[in-house]
Amino acid sequence: MxxxxxxxxxxxxxxxxxxxxxxxxxxxxxxxxxxxxxxxxxxxxxxxxxxxxxxxxxxxxxxxxxxxxxxxxxxxxxxxxxxxxxxxxxxxxxxxxxxxxxxxxxxxxxxxxxxxxxxxxxxxxxxxxxxxxxxxxxxxxxxxxxxxxxxxxRQEFLQLSDRSWSRRRGLTLMFGGSDPHNLTLSVLEALAKYHVAIPITVITGAAYRNLNELSKFIASCDLPVTHYHDCHTMADVLANSCLALSAAGGSQFELLACATPAILLVVADNQKRASEEAKKQGWCQVLNHQEQTSEQLVKHCLALWGDADALFSMHQHALKQAVIxxxxxxxxxxxxxxxxxxxxx
Structure with missing residues (x-):
């Protein structure tokens, strides 16, 4: 064809x-x-x-x-x-x-x-x-x-061979290919107020408009941040993450394929139905962008990060879902x- x-x-x-x-x-x-x-x-x-x-x-x-x-x-x-x-x-x-x-x-x-x-x-x-x-x-x-x-x-997620929990380190932030609300920077700024020592991976998409501003902040803050712009190895990055704070949408299927616990942030009406279904599967939590400030998001994220049993349970629930x-x-x-x-x- x-x-x-x-x-x-x-x-x-x-x-x-x-x-x-x-x-x-x-x-x-x-x-x-x-x-x-x-x-x-x-x-x-x-x-x-x-x-x-x-x-x-x-x-x-x-x-x-x-x-x-x-x-x-x-x-x-x-x-x-x-x-x-x-x-x-x-x-x-x-x-x-x-x-x-x-x-x-x-x-x-x-x-x-x-x-x-x-x-x-x-x-x-x-x-x-x-x-x-x-x-x-x-x-x-x-x-x-x-x-x-x-x-x-995409094929990289179907070919992923290792989704084990023992390999995972750190928190991943990703808010879509364009991140129109610039949540990446505002969430990082909120995290910086807590002076967290968690290894943080930041992923920005190819259509992200605030790259210079973000790069300057990462260089000046005391957070342990690794930044990937237009990342082409998403499956490997997500499979090495203990928790992801992510925009909902297509990314949630990728997170599930990697068995990565997540907090999904609904930023558009078309994401609500799929996100609520994902929540029922037990591997993620769902929040609405319009109902949360960046500081509230960070508090929620850090509370979950501090509950190792909950994170592992979410990972186990994800593993039970077939990668289709x-x-x-x-x-x-x-x-x-x-x-x-x-x-x-």
């Missing part, structure tokens, strides 16, 4: 959409398929610097005489695509409808099913309770790749639909 992805990632929208498309592309390419990404130049710079990037990238080119959806459809036809995969909240009902054609199939990554008719042949949502979102109404003819069996992880290659399952479903279509021609 030839699969085209239409997705963006930048400081405004973060990198989560790009990362889960990358995870699916890695799986598809490892199975012998091909992947092409259509994205703006601003998004390309974040992607091309990754050593684990796969798939060709074509720059988004539109003009006043041709709307974006028409251009995307034309590219898919010229590339002889079997599938177009959309991931992003900017793709409206009208945009999706304009992409409908017999030339290829349409797959949609979705989180909360609140944007009208999806016009999809496949709907992808890896949240375990995603089946309650009434996709039968917005995608009545679609195959549903919905539930925890369809959680997508949802991308492979999605690829198999897409291949099945493609083969069925070809046999009916």
């Amino acid at each position: 030839r699969i085209v992805f239409r997705v963006e990632g930048d400081p405004n929208i973060g990198l989560g959409h790009v990362m889960r498309c990358l995870a699916l592309a890695q799986s598809l390419i490892s199975s012998g398929h091909t992947a092409v990404f259509l994205m703006s130049k601003s998004s390309q710079s974040f992607c091309q610097n990754r050593f684990d990037w796969v798939g060709d990238i074509l720059p988004l080119i539109t003009n006043e005489a041709q709307d974006e959806a028409s251009w995307v459809q034309l590219q898919c036809i010229e590339l002889k695509a079997d599938w177009l995969v959309l991931d992003g909240y900017q793709f409206t009902q009208g945009y999706r409808q304009a992409l409908v054609t017999h030339h290829y199939r349409l797959a949609i990554f979705d989180d909360i099913n609140n944007s009208g008719n999806l016009y999809a042949d496949v709907v992808i949502n890896g949240v375990s309770n995603g089946g309650a979102l009434n996709y039968e109404a917005t995608a009545p003819h679609a195959q549903l790749a919905v539930g925890k069996g369809y959680q997508v992880l 290659d949802g991308a492979e399952a999605i690829g198999e479903l897409m291949s099945k639909i493609t083969s069925s279509t070809e046999s009916n021609l």
Whole structure:
């Protein structure tokens, strides 16, 4: 199969959409398929610097005489695509409808099913309770790749061999690819007030805008901090962490795969459902960003850090959850639909 992805990632929208498309592309390419990404130049710079990037990238080119959806459809036809995969909240009902054609199939990554008719042949949502979102109404003819069996992880998390507790040291802070609220700096400043001696690993994403300010603070404070910007070895870092204070979203599936206890901070409405389900599994706690100051977050984090039994119990609960290659399952479903279509021609 030839699969085209239409997705963006930048400081405004973060990198989560790009990362889960990358995870699916890695799986598809490892199975012998091909992947092409259509994205703006601003998004390309974040992607091309990754050593684990796969798939060709074509720059988004539109003009006043041709709307974006028409251009995307034309590219898919010229590339002889079997599938177009959309991931992003900017793709409206009208945009999706304009992409409908017999030339290829349409797959949609979705989180909360609140944007009208999806016009999809496949709907992808890896949240375990995603089946309650009434996709039968917005995608009545679609195959549903919905539930925890369809959680997508990049290959580095699927290939992780050592998740043991004995190897772990320190606290990890990570607040997404762009960290739009600059929680990284404010949480570090709050930690500095306590003069903690805990080894701290700070991870900032490629779209993080406050790198210079953060670097100056780390250099001037007395905290034992190791900082990774645009980290390409996330699985190894997380598997060496006793606790992570993290933005919710796609990162929570990575934390679970590494069996890393976490405090998940909900910073967007679309993260609530998945986070609450993760909390029920016993390996994480969930807080709402709007209800917590950075100092309150740090107090909560330090209280949990001081409870070694609770941390180990959370780790054990995480180990009981299977690490699922949802991308492979999605690829198999897409291949099945493609083969069925070809046999009916």
